[in-house]
Amino acid sequence: MKNLSPIEEQLASQITKRLSVFEAEIERQIYVDIPQRAMQFDALLKTCPLLQPAFSKQLEQKFKELLQPSQDLTVPIQLLSTPDQAIFEVEEFIRTHATDLAGLLENVKRWFYVAVPGGQELDKMQEEMDQVVGGMEEGISKVLENLLYYHATRGKLVVKLQKRKLYDIAKTLVQFDLSQIQNFKNSFLDLYNSLIVAYDATVKNYENVKQKVETKTETTVF
Numbered sequence: 001m002k003n004l005s006p007i008e009e010q011l012a013s014q015i016t017k018r019l020s021v022f023e024a025e026i027e028r029q030i031y032v033d034i035p036q037r038a039m040q041f042d043a044l045l046k047t048c049p050l051l052q053p054a055f056s057k058q059l060e061q062k063f064k065e066l067l068q069p070s071q072d073l074t075v076p077i078q079l080l081s082t083p084d085q086a087i088f089e090v091e092e093f094i095r096t097h098a099t100d101l102a103g104l105l106e107n108v109k110r111w112f113y114v115a116v117p118g119g120q121e122l123d124k125m126q127e128e129m130d131q132v133v134g135g136m137e138e139g140i141s142k143v144l145e146n147l148l149y150y151h152a153t154r155g156k157l158v159v160k161l162q163k164r165k166l167y168d169i170a171k172t173l174v175q176f177d178l179s180q181i182q183n184f185k186n187s188f189l190d191l192y193n194s195l196i197v198a199y200d201a202t203v204k205n206y207e208n209v210k211q212k213v214e215t216k217t218e219t220t221v222f
Helices: 006-047 057-066 076-082 084-114 118-163 166-222
Strands: none
Touching: 006 084, 006 166, 057 076, 057 166, 076 118, 076 166, 084 118, 084 166, 118 166
């Protein structure tokens, strides 16, 4: 490498410092922030009633006791007018934590693109990061779309039940709840699995990419 002028040395020093700050932020996100989000997901999986194996069976039994063909529907209509509280718990978690997690992974992905291009191997790692971040974003969108569909369709059924007060409509609402809650649970589990895959891929690639970038930078600066 040629001798640098004072101005070039100062510029090189500034670049190095900025890269160090950027890398420190990325490493904090990879080794601290993303694992913390994973722990939050894991805690919700273990504690939220909706995500427990027995939830659907318990809810089905609750509805069975609530609805009888010959009974007055005043109380059942009141109880069925609002979704189970567990739905709101998971929905709030998704909106506050999952979307934030996607942002963290997007930042990490940007680092891969800021890295000095290094041939097919780096390109392959960048492509893998695209896939895992895309998988997370797709999973989050799927869960949010399921929620939107659930609330919109359920709201129409509730209005119809309140207006007509028919047992068959109440039964349809119950069956819809049971089927959609199971779908939502499956979507959340898929999202959790996508998070694990994304984290594993990020950790696997980061140090290798960083090493290659540093090596290439040393041989190309000025």
